[in-house]
Amino acid sequence: MSDTRVRTSSSEQRETENALSRTAEEEEVCPECEGRLHTDHERGETVCADCGLVVEENEIDRGPEWRAFDSGEKDEKSRVGAPTTKMMHDKGLSTNIGWQDRDAYGNTLSTRQRRKMQRLRTWDERFRTRDHKERNLKQALGEIDRMASALGLPDDVRETASVIYRRALEEDLLPGRSIEGVATSALYAAARQTGVPRSIDELAAVSRVEEMEFKRTYRYIVRKLGLEVAPADPEDYVARFGGQVDLSEEAKQNARELLRTAKAQELHSGKSPVGLAAGAIYAGALLANERITQHDVADVTGVSEVTIRNRYQELLQAAGEAQATA
DNA sequence: CATTCGTGAAGACGAAT
DNA sequence: ATTCGATTTCACGAATG
Numbered sequence: 001m002s003d004t005r006v007r008t009s010s011s012e013q014r015e016t017e018n019a020l021s022r023t024a025e026e027e028e029v030c031p032e033c034e035g036r037l038h039t040d041h042e043r044g045e046t047v048c049a050d051c052g053l054v055v056e057e058n059e060i061d062r063g064p065e066w067r068a069f070d071s072g073e074k075d076e077k078s079r080v081g082a083p084t085t086k087m088m089h090d091k092g093l094s095t096n097i098g099w100q101d102r103d104a105y106g107n108t109l110s111t112r113q114r115r116k117m118q119r120l121r122t123w124d125e126r127f128r129t130r131d132h133k134e135r136n137l138k139q140a141l142g143e144i145d146r147m148a149s150a151l152g153l154p155d156d157v158r159e160t161a162s163v164i165y166r167r168a169l170e171e172d173l174l175p176g177r178s179i180e181g182v183a184t185s186a187l188y189a190a191a192r193q194t195g196v197p198r199s200i201d202e203l204a205a206v207s208r209v210e211e212m213e214f215k216r217t218y219r220y221i222v223r224k225l226g227l228e229v230a231p232a233d234p235e236d237y238v239a240r241f242g243g244q245v246d247l248s249e250e251a252k253q254n255a256r257e258l259l260r261t262a263k264a265q266e267l268h269s270g271k272s273p274v275g276l277a278a279g280a281i282y283a284g285a286l287l288a289n290e291r292i293t294q295h296d297v298a299d300v301t302g303v304s305e306v307t308i309r310n311r312y313q314e315l316l317q318a319a320g321e322a323q324a325t326a
Numbered sequence: 327c328a329t330t331c332g333t334g335a336a337g338a339c340g341a342a343t
Numbered sequence: 344a345t346t347c348g349a350t351t352t353c354a355c356g357a358a359t360g
Contacts, residue, residue: 303352
């Protein structure tokens with residue numbers, strides 16, 4: 001009881017804090033190197049253009065989607081009630097039918113009305129009480145939200161993840177598997193489907209389940225749900241990882257170019273996309289005469305230096321051959 | 327000294343059986 | 344369920360700047 005009260009007040013407080021800091025934050029510079037900040041809406045990240053420091057990974061606009069120029073307009077445009085969203089376990093709409101056989105004024109109901117209410121309650125239960133499922137969903141969606149925030153994934157990814165989780169739930173794929181694991185898998189799949197992939201390592205870092213269980217669950221979910229998840233595109237990693245190692249645009253372009261020629265030669269089948277991206281980043285930097293070490297790249301990508309070596313040499317060779325034939 | 331490069335053993339994974 | 348082949352990782356030492 002008091003629990004509810006505390007939660008509401010603290011969340012309200014957070015809202016106002018957010019609103020206050022928003023205006024102050026508007027024109028910040030990078031705390032690390034004073035560089036210009038660049039906001040990547042597609043990836044939901046704010047990164048420093050100079051040093052690549054990720055300043056704000058969790059970019060969520062909690063404000064209204066409209067602007068009001070005077071109070072009258074504000075009244076006109078304001079919406080009533082919370083927005084419905086798949087990210088809430090009951091889509092933000094929930095109703096309870098009371099158990100007392102009384103009407104709104106406290107009078108007892110007639111027998112006929114009582115029967116009617118009984119029938120309504122039965123149906124209400126049938127829809128809502130999937131109780132295990134609802135509670136399950138509530139917790140899972142909370143987890144998805146938490147992890148998505150930690151990874152700076154935009155809202156549409158969360159929505160997609162929610163949908164996937166719902167399907168898993170509907171098809172009774174949960175028994176024997178942890179909610180956390182399925183939630184993590186759903187988010188991972190969603191990120192890839194949306195073209196904003198995060199590596200398994202990154203997911204595992206913010207998830208509460210062990211990496212092994214996560215992977216096992218992910219496979220299972222994908223298979224059972226017939227999810228169509230295209231192999232992650234290494235190019236999708238270049239911008240993010242490249243930013244984290246302080247890479248010039250030229251170097252990133254080189255990296256992308258290398259990946260493209262490699263793909264044309266089918267050089268990438270079976271290889272880890274992250275490894276390919278890591279190799280391309282290192283090779284791209286080399287071609288642009290920029291000094292970064294294999295160690296640095298290995299650090300941000302979570303790929304071993306050995307793999308980077310192998311990949312970047314293959315990539316350079318593939319690029320050389322492409323030039324020879326062209 | 328840091329970085330790069332190569333190697334062999336060992337683990338993990340997908341596919342085939 | 345086991346086996347096989349490819350890939351990745353780890354640990355190490357050598358060469359290079």
